[in-house]
Amino acid sequence: MPSIALRSLASAAASSTASEPTNNNDSKKNASEPTNNNDSKKNASDKDKKSKKDDSNVFLDNLGSFFLAGIGLLIASLIRSYLGSTNRNTAREILHEISALDPLEIDDLRIANSELTLSVYRALVQDLVETYSTDRTIRYVDFVKTVRSTMKRLKGDAFTIELGHLLDRVVLYALSEHGQTSDDPQPLSFWLTVLSLALHATVPERIRALYEALQAERGADNVTLADVRRMVGYLQDTCQLTPESQVITGARKYPVQQYERGLGGDLFEWDGAEDERLDIDAFADILRSRAVCVWGECHHKKKLVI
Numbered sequence: 212m213p214s215i216a217l218r219s220l221a222s223a224a225a226s227s228t229a230s231e232p233t234n235n236n237d238s239k240k241n242a243s244e245p246t247n248n249n250d251s252k253k254n255a256s257d258k259d260k261k262s263k264k265d266d267s268n269v270f271l272d273n274l275g276s277f278f279l280a281g282i283g284l285l286i287a288s289l290i291r292s293y294l295g296s297t298n299r300n301t302a303r304e305i306l307h308e309i310s311a312l313d314p315l316e317i318d319d320l321r322i323a324n325s326e327l328t329l330s331v332y333r334a335l336v337q338d339l340v341e342t343y344s345t346d347r348t349i350r351y352v353d354f355v356k357t358v359r360s361t362m363k364r365l366k367g368d369a370f371t372i373e374l375g376h377l378l379d380r381v382v383l384y385a386l387s388e389h390g391q392t393s394d395d396p397q398p399l400s401f402w403l404t405v406l407s408l409a410l411h412a413t414v415p416e417r418i419r420a421l422y423e424a425l426q427a428e429r430g431a432d433n434v435t436l437a438d439v440r441r442m443v444g445y446l447q448d449t450c451q452l453t454p455e456s457q458v459i460t461g462a463r464k465y466p467v468q469q470y471e472r473g474l475g476g477d478l479f480e481w482d483g484a485e486d487e488r489l490d491i492d493a494f495a496d497i498l499r500s501r502a503v504c505v506w507g508e509c510h511h512k513k514k515l516v517i
Contacts, residue, residue: 295468299458302470306454311384314507316377317408317450323373324409326366329416333423335361335406339399340427347428351382351393354402378405385448400428400438404445414508418495421446437485439497440476446498446505447475456504478502 307313338361343349362370372378382405386392403424410417425434425442446452456478461469479502481487489497498505 291467295470298468299470302458302472303454306457306472310450310454311381312377312408312450320374320377320409321411325411326370327372327409327411329410329412329420331362331365332406332410332412332420334365336403336424336427339403340430343399346396347399348396349399349402350396351402358406372409374409378408381405381408381449384450388448398428398441400424400442401445401448403428404442404451405449408449408451414506415495417506418498419491421498422491422494433488434494435485436481436483436487436489437476439481439489439494440485443478443497443503444475446503447478451505452478453504453507453509456502456509 335358339349339354339357340347342357343353359371362372382393385401385405386395386397391397404421407417407420407424410420412420421442422434425438426432429438443452447457457472458470459473459478461471463469479497479500481497497503499508499511501509503509
């Protein structure tokens with residue numbers, strides 16, 4: 212019996228000893244679990260950071276760069292606008308300087324020729340048309356001769372064009388702009404436009420005088436768009452348009468807008484054919500438009516009765 216008990220104790224001890232490595236492995240496995248958990252948490256944290264980086268707002272991340280770029284564009288735009296305005300003002304000043312007459316001299320002409328009214332102007336137109344009924348283009352010397360003859364017939368020898376040297380200056384300037392001289396024949400409407408500088412009349416009367424001059428030259432009751440374009444060119448040549456209205460945008464726009472002098476009928480736009488008939492109201496609207504601005508009338512908003 213004692214030996215059986217001893218064998219039992221020895222067997223139990225052996226069993227206990229054999230089971231210890233398994234317990235140790237389990238302990239090691241349990242000890243390694245916190246490390247694995249830490250690695251998992253680290254990986255999860257890295258993924259979260261990457262996800263947040265991918266989801267970030269590009270605009271907010273580069274707000275400073277966008278702000279500086281916007282400021283730069285604004286400054287560049289202001290500089291371009293300033294230089295463009297300077298170019299426009301320069302072109303306007305050049306036109307003012309080369310003009311054969313300034314507004315004050317035109318006023319002096321009208322005041323000095325206070326007897327050259329609309330009725331006298333119409334009489335001059337009639338005589339010129341009758342004298343040159345075959346060919347409506349004449350030389351300056353012939354035009355002056357007929358005007359003096361008619362004025363003498365109307366009111367005597369003392370009745371003549373005062374400050375006529377100003378008109379001579381305008382004629383020489385206008386013709387030289389087109390490479391011509393006073394010996395070259397010109398249409399009657401051109402010479403009558405020159406004479407209108409001395410016309411002592413209201414704005415509606417001056418507009419009507421020019422319209423009737425075109426009618427007389429055509430020998431018709433109507434005036435076409437082509438006639439109006441030609442008249443605007445004559446008004447420009449004879450210094451009766453403001454410098455501002457003659458300055459138009461040039462073909463070169465970048466880096467800075469350039470400006471140049473527009474020519475006659477190209478100053479205004481009209482939706483119609485060149486042979487379209489225009490009445491006197493349409494004629495007046497074109498002359499008083501901002502694009503043409505004859506005698507500075509575009510700055511007066513009051514509707515005129517022509």
